Amino acid sequence: MNDYQKEQAESLRIIRQYLSPSKQREKENLLTMASEYFSFRKQVDSFLVHYFGHVCQLKCYQNRLSACCGKEGIVTFFADMVINALVSSEDDLDRIESVISNDMDRAFKCIYLGEQGCIWKIKPIICEMFLCDTAMKEVFEKDPSAKAKWNEFKIQEKRFRWPDQPVLFDQLEEIFLDAGYCSSLMYLNNSPGLLRIKQRAGLL
Numbered sequence: 095m096n097d098y099q100k101e102q103a104e105s106l107r108i109i110r111q112y113l114s115p116s117k118q119r120e121k122e123n124l125l126t127m128a129s130e131y132f133s134f135r136k137q138v139d140s141f142l143v144h145y146f147g148h149v150c151q152l153k154c155y156q157n158r159l160s161a162c163c164g165k166e167g168i169v170t171f172f173a174d175m176v177i178n179a180l181v182s183s184e185d186d187l188d189r190i191e192s193v194i195s196n197d198m199d200r201a202f203k204c205i206y207l208g209e210q211g212c213i214w215k216i217k218p219i220i221c222e223m224f225l226c227d228t229a230m231k232e233v234f235e236k237d238p239s240a241k242a243k244w245n246e247f248k249i250q251e252k253r254f255r256w257p258d259q260p261v262l263f264d265q266l267e268e269i270f271l272d273a274g275y276c277s278s279l280m281y282l283n284n285s286p287g288l289l290r291i292k293q294r295a296g297l298l
C-alpha cells in the first residue's frame with residue numbers, strides 16, 4: 095500500500111473499531127448528530143439527479159473526463175468516512191477495505207471508482223459538490239434558478255465542514271479524538287490552515 099492507501103486504511107480501521115456492531119449506542123449517537131447533514135445530502139442528491147442526471151454520465155469517469163475521479167487526488171475528510179460508515183453494512187465496508195488494500199495499478203482512477211461508479215454509499219463531500227465547467231454551463235445557462243439553488247447548497251455545505259463556526263465535521267473528529275483515536279485525515283484538527291481559521295473564530 096502507498097501512503098494514500100495507508101491513511102485511508104488506518105482511518106477506516108479506527109472508524110470500524112469505534113462503530114463495531116457491539117457499540118450500537120455510539121452509532122445511534124452519531125446518527126442523531128449527523129441527521130441534518132444526511133438531510134442536506136439527500137437534497138443535494140435529488141438536485142443533482144434532477145438537473146445533472148442526463149449530463150453526468152459514467153463514461154465521463156471512465157474516459158477521464160471527470161476531474162473528480164483522478165487517482166489519489168481526492169480529499170477525504172475523516173468525517174466523510176464516518177458518515178459513510180454510519181450508513182454502510184459490514185459487507186460494504188469490507189469491500190471498501192479490500193479496495194483500499196489492493197495494490198493493482200488503477201492508472202488514473204480513484205481507488206473508490208468501481209464498475210458502476212463510486213463504491214461509497216455517501217461519497218466524500220468534495221466529490222458531491224464538484225461539477226465540471228461543461229456540466230455547469232449546460233445546465234445553469236438554461237436555468238438560472240438552478241444556479242441559485244446550487245449556490246445556496248455551496249453555502250450550506252460550508253456550515254458542516256468549514257470551521258469558522260462549530261461544525262459537524264469537527265465535532266465528529268473530536269469524538270474520536272476524545273475516545274483516544276487519531277488519524278491524519280482529521281484535517282480540522284491537524285491542518286495548519288484550518289486550525290488558523292478555528293483560532294480566528296475563537297474556537298481554540
Ligand code: SF4
Nearest residue numbers: 163204206207212221
Ligand atoms: S471517492 Fe467516489 S466520487 Fe470521489 S473521486 Fe473517488 S470514485 Fe469519484
